[in-house]
Amino acid sequence: MPDDQLSRVFAALADPTRRDIVGRLAVGDATVGQLAAPYDVTVQAVSKHLRVLEDAGLVSRTRDAQRRPCHLEAEVFDLMTKWIERYQRQAEERYQRLDAVLARLQDDEQQQTDPDEGAAS
Template structure:
């Protein structure tokens, strides 16, 4: 249940496009809040609030390096999200494969095999 709670909080945090962009930028490497704020037309304080949300859900951590506080993306949280998404992707894939099988059977002789077994129209 704890993973489900964290997953809900992470997805909620990533609902914001600025936070998704920050995560994408941190995937390329660590950066300071100032670095992360540079491309946006908002204050460093506003970006700090976004970082705080991402930190609270475990997606980002900050370390101290003299006067700098670089932000780091925590990949293990992304792994949790990926596992959740993958489970449903596999289920959808299995349904598509079953549909492909039914369509292939229908294509071989031109009719729905279920109808020949007395299924209702």
């Protein structure tokens, strides 16, 4: 629903049928009819799915007489992978920082408790 491309790409791929279509288009271009054949839905429904994929920039449709061959535009994937990688990396770094902090806390604890414990008991 939101109109930025990243949202549209994610939303487009949130549907199993559309992901399947993308999978088949990765193998090779295909017409709407060819793409619709395997599914138990009308051609119109598939046409709608293709429109969603097109709006997301994942698919382009050319023209061949009555037919409309669909082509996968794989570059848009980069948009997603970049977004994902950013937070994957951040989360990883954060994990390492956390480990470092925990390690330091443990050191401090030892410095504090070791003498105290020995003196108190």
